[in-house]
């Protein structure tokens with residue numbers, strides 16, 4: 489996942505918008521026993537998930553950075569895995585879809601005495617990456633796209649949060665987890681197919697700025713107007729307390745009801761309506777295709793060498809797998825799946841629904857009393873008041889803050905220039921800070 493696109497202060501307001509269950513859809517989903525994976529027991533499926541993650545995070549893959557031998561090693565492994573399941577190549581050269589890009593803007597490297605020939609553009613090498621694309625055997629109708637990016641950060645680079653000597657970034661959660669789950673989905677959907685065609689996409693260049701998925705949308709191997717929906721799995725390996733974030737729920741009017749009806753295992757779905765987010769579904773959303781992005785939440789190992797295989801929650805990945813499998817089968821019953829544009833982040837920034845914001849990233853997967861802070865934006869009211877990552881807001885003024893709803897409600901009545909006393913908990917100690925809203 490490439491996080492620079494996200495705006496959590498705004499995103500959490502969408503948590504309030506989660507809709508009701510449609511009883512009609514409920515029956516569509518309940519009629520499907522997708523847990524009965526033909527030929528393979530659940531234990532066997534889980535073992536396969538692990539096996540694939542272990543392979544994708546192995547030394548040989550060198551952190552799967554786009555344009556490196558590690559990416560190529562991962563691509564060939566994924567290619568042989570999809571082929572073994574009987575899917576058909578749907579790229580530009582068999583399953584491969586090569587794309588080229590310049591990784592950085594022209595560098596300022598010239599020295600006056602070296603002359604103009606040494607400057608700028610000429611020094612920027614093009615990088616080549618490869619998307620991998622597979623189709624289920626021919627059936628007519630509109631496509632569903634099921635995608636996960638397989639590239640990661642290699643030995644580090646700009647997007648890494650690691651400080652120190654370069655080190656391999658295995659990217660177990662980001663996003664070997666998603667690749668392993670789409671392979672498992674492909675297997676189940678080959679053995680027990682649906683009546684609409686499915687395109688499985690393993691994108692590259694995601695960490696460098698959604699480059700592979702963008703390239704696909706500009707150079708699609710199936711017509712874009714024949715794609716009915718896109719489901720993106722990016723970072724699905726760290727499920728905590730049955731919570732699962734789902735982004736893009738506003739991109740079709742019926743996603744929320746369908747999700748609720750397919751959530752037969754009682755996962756705590758944390759929705760966000762926006763079609764624009766920090767991963768490849770954004771490329772499809774911008775082509776007016778309904779999208780969903782599943783995400784099991786942020787963690788301290790994000791974009792670090794410590795995002796390793798043994799930290800993954802494989803039982804949680806099985807739950808994501810089961811939910812998406814049910815969704816795809818339920819979508820089979822739907823004749824229409826209309827697109828709705830969600831308000832994009834830039835527009836929201838211009839017309840915020842609150843006059844003030846704290847300038848924090850709330851941990852919206854946090855399930856206990858209060859609002860836990862996952863990140864603090866420098867120069868904003870929280871940072872100025874000394875609020876730190878990990879703090880839990882318990883009280884604003886005289887009002888107890890039980891959850892994000894309480895927090896949003898208070899924010900809604902505050903005005904710039906006001907000062908609010910906030911009670912926070914830090915490492916088990918309660919303290920009071922004064923926040924001046926700007």
Ligand SMILES: [Zn+2]
Pocket residue numbers: 489490491662695791
């Ligand atoms: Zn990432």
